[in-house]
Amino acid sequence: MEDKLRPLYLSYFMGAGAGCNITADKPFRVKYGAKLRAAYKKTYEGKQLYWLRTELLAVAGNRCPSCGGARPVTLDHHLAQTPFPEFAIFPLNLVAMCGPCNQHKSASTGKTIATAFIHPYIDQIPTVSFFAPTVTRANGSYTVSFTFTPAAIPDAMLAGRMERQLKRVDFNKALLPEVGELLNELALRIEREIVQPNGGVIDQPLIEAYLHANADRIEEQHRVGFWQAIMSRALANEAGFCSGGYRDLLARSPT
Ligand SMILES: [Zn+2]
Known part of the structure; x- marks a missing residue:
């Protein structure tokens, strides 16, 4: 059969x-x-x-x-x-x-x-970055959301299907708990792995480099353009976050 x-x-x-x-x-x-x-x-x-x-x-x-x-x-x-x-x-x-x-x-x-939804076994998704991130700081905390960028996908039909599917499954809402978890984790790691060993001094370029390296590692582990990597780079480019704003998240994290 x-x-x-x-x-x-x-x-x-x-x-x-x-x-x-x-x-x-x-x-x-x-x-x-x-x-x-x-x-x-x-x-x-x-x-x-x-x-x-x-x-x-x-x-x-x-x-x-x-x-x-x-x-x-x-x-x-x-x-x-x-x-x-x-x-x-x-x-x-x-x-x-x-x-x-x-x-x-x-x-x-x-x-x-x-x-048609994307068929993960059959459809070929190009290894490009197709999310534009938005970092928001409000009420003493951070959040990150993503906008699908169809222009990044050369195949217009595929781009249209992806756009439709991501909207239909409300992917920003689906990712929200994980985005929050990753924000807390990154803040903790910056504090413990970068700032504390530096005598408690917040060295902004060092934190930016750490977040960029983290994004590279995530892309090596998952795929180019994986949302976690995009998020790590977006935070690296956020001066407020890297100059100490990340500590907003520490108060909420168990230490
Ligand atoms: Zn899902």
């Missing part, structure tokens, strides 16, 4: 490389659809095929491929089960995702190429 499904599935991704502007494979759907949908239920915890779920979640690691945040604990049917039951349990069609992203991507998403 897999030999038949694989070329069928990959054919969906020809052309614009996005897929989804297809009609369901009727003979397959009628013959096997119900059985395949029933088989998907066997990937739930405690069932026979639970191993498939755990393996697919392990592939994603600790990053939701949709919003860039953490905790991808669900599986999403990239091509939804209702029009495409033939892919109900096809591994290429099962994508790890965080709970909120999965909820935001309704079954109607992807009826055309233009509205």
Whole structure:
């Protein structure tokens, strides 16, 4: 069955490389659809095929491929089960995702190429930086938000899909807890690794260099343009933060 499904599935991704502007494979759907949908239920915890779920979640690691945040604990049917039951349990069609992203991507998403979510196994995202950061200092604390910059992506169709998806999953909201956590962590590390060893003196250029080096390390570990790296560089360019403003965050951190 897999030999038949694989070329069928990959054919969906020809052309614009996005897929989804297809009609369901009727003979397959009628013959096997119900059985395949029933088989998907066997990937739930405690069932026979639970191993498939755990393996697919392990592939994603600790990053939701949709919003860039953490905790991808669900599986999403990239091509939804209702029009495409033939892919109900096809591994290429099962994508790890965080709970909120999965909820935001309704079954109607992807009826055309233009509205298809990014397929993390198949779509090629160029390794460029496509977020512009905004650092805000208000009420004695910092926050960082991101704006998607479509012009950074050469493929206009891909850029449009990414823009639509990021808006749909409200990625700034999804990242908010992690942004806060990283801000606290960076402030603590600046204080302990840079300022305290320097006799408690805040050396602004030293802190800027530290944050730039941190961004380089993150990009080496994840990818060029990963939001954590962009955030670290944005803070490095924020004179107020590097000249002592980071200490706003220390009061909130357990020391
Ligand atoms: Zn997500």
